[in-house]
Amino acid sequence: MTIELTESRSAPEALTLVRAEGVRKSFGDNEVLKGIDLHVQSGEVVCLIGASGSGKSTFLRCVNHLEKIDGGLLWVGDRAVGYRIKGDKLHEQSHNEICADRTDIGMVFQHFNLFPHMTVLENLMEAPLRVLKQRKVDVRRRALDLLEKVGLSEKADAYPRHLSGGQQQRVAIARALCMQPKLMLFDEPTSALDPELVGEVLRVMKDLARTGMTMIVVTHEMGFARDVADRVVFMHGGRIIEEGAAPEVIGNPQHERTKAFLSAVL
Amino acid sequence: MSGVITVPEIGTTDRGQFTVVPARHPWRWVAGTAVAAVVILLLVSAVSNPRFGWDKVALYFRDVAIVNGIGITLFLTVVCMALGVGLGVLLAVMQLSANPVVKASASAYVTIFRGTPVLVQLLFWFNLSALYPEITFGIPGVSLDANQTITPLAAAILGLGLNEAAYMSEIVRAGIQSIDQGQGEAAGALGMSRIQTLTRVILPQAMRVIIPPTGNEFIGMLKMTSLVSVLAVPELLYSAQIIYSKNLQVVPLLLVASIWYIIVTTVFTVGQGSLERHFARGTSRSVPPTAAERLRKFFRVHSTHGSGKGGQS
Ligand SMILES: Nc1ncnc2c1ncn2[C@@H]1O[C@H](COP(=O)(O)OP(=O)(O)OP(=O)(O)O)[C@@H](O)[C@H]1O
C-alpha cells in the first residue's frame, strides 16, 4: 500500500513551509503557549511530543486558525495565519480569508470527527465540491483513488458508524487529503484507538510521509516518531525545550524533562 | 453457614429434553378486558343517545363550507409553520451568535412571544391599525393603509407564525447544541464557511433532535388555528360555528369539526414517522415503531400458542 498522491495545487516556493516566531496563546489568565519558535521544512515530518497540557494541541490548532494567536507570528507558506500584512500593519483576516487559507492545511483529529450523516464517499467529496467548487467527476475519481490507497475501497458507501475506529481514522485522513493540502496536521490520531488498530493508521501515515507530504504530528507513539519523523520536538509548559533529529532526542535526550517524559512513555 | 452449590451433573441437562413454556401475562389480559369494557360502554352510549345527532354529522360532514374550512385550516397551518420554522432557525442562530446585541434581541423576542398568550397576540395584530394607521416601514414613499393590509387572514398568519417562531427557535437551538463541537471544527478545518457548516453539517444532524418536537408543534399548530375563529377567519371551526349559529345543531357540528381534526392530525402523525426514519440515516438509534408494528408485536408476544423458541426481541 503506497500513497503517491496529492501533487499540491500550488507547489510551495519557499523551502520553509511553516515558521512560528514567538507564538503566544492564552485562555483567559492561563498562558498556554509562551513563545513557540519552530521551523518546518517542506517535505519534513515533525513529531510534537510532551506531557498532557503542554500545549501541543493548542499549537496545532493555531496553525490552521482553529485558535487565534495572541502574540508572535505564524507563517504557513507565504501567508501569516490570521493576518494580512499591508505595509507596517497587520490586518486581521476576514472569515472568508481564513477559510480559504485553511483549504491548504489538512487536519486529522483524535476523535476522527467524520460527518455521521454522510457516507464515506460523501465525507471525502463534500469540501472539494462545496469549498473548492471542483468538478464532481474529478473529485469522485480522486476520492475513490484515495479510498483505495487507504485500503477502504469497499467501504465507499458505508456510513462512518459502521466502521471500526481504525477504518474511521483512515477515512478521516483520506478526507483531509482529498483537499490536496500542502500541509497535514495530526493531533494524536491513534490515541482513541484500540491497540490492535493503531498499526493500520500509522501505516497509512508512514506511506503518506514517504510521498513527501509535510506533516506535523502530535503523538505518543515513540516507535512511529523514531521511524518516520525527521525531527522530534519536545514541548513542556508552553515552550519547546528540546528538539533535534528523532534518534538523538529519543535515544539520547539532553534535558531532564525530556528524559523524565521519555522514560515514562517508552 | 454456606452449603456448596454445584451445577447439575453433565449429561442430565441436554436442552433438547425440555419444552420451553412461554411466559404468560395474565394481568395484561385482565387490564385489557377492563379497558375494552369501558370503551364499549362509552361507544354504546354515544350511539344510542340521539342528542349526538349522528345523522346530522353525516349530513354536514362533507358540506362545502366545512371542506373550504379545512382548506383554510391546512393553509394556515402550513404557512404559519413555514414562517415559524424559518424565523425560528434564524432566531436560534442569532441566540448562538457571538454578537451580544444580536443575541439579546433574539432572547427578547423569545421572551415576549412566549410570555404572552397567543390569543392576545392575535388580537393585537388584528387591531394593528389602531397603533399604526399607516404602515410605512420607515421608507419614504411607502404607505399602506393598515386596515386594508392587515386583513383577518394576515393578522392570523402574523399572530400564529411569529408566536411559533419563538417556540421553534428553542427547539432548533437545542438541536444545534446537541451536536458535538468536533463536527464544526472538522468542517472549519476543511475550509467550510460558517453557513456551509451550519447547513451541510450541523443542521442535518440536528434534524434528528429537531424533527420530533417540530412534528408535535405542527399538530399543535393545526389545532391552534381554531383560535383565529375569533378574528372571523372561516377556518374549520368558524365554518362549523357559522352553520350551527343558523340551524342550532351545535353538538353535531362540533363533532364534524372534531372528527376532521382527528383525521388530519392522524395523517400528519404518520408523515412525521417517515420523516424521522429519513433523518435517522447513518445512526443506529432505533426509530419508534409504527402503531401497526406495535399491535403486531403485542399479538406475537401474547399469542396463546407459544412457539417454544424462547425469547424474541
Ligand atoms: N478552549 C480552551 N479553553 C481554555 N483552556 C484551554 C482550552 N484548550 C486548551 N486549554 C488549556 O490549555 C492547556 C494546554 O492544552 P492542550 O490541549 O494544548 O495540551 P496538550 O499538550 O495537547 O495535552 P494532551 O496531551 O492532553 O492533549 C491545558 O491546560 C488546557 O486546559
Ligand SMILES: [Mg+2]
Ligand atoms: Mg492534545
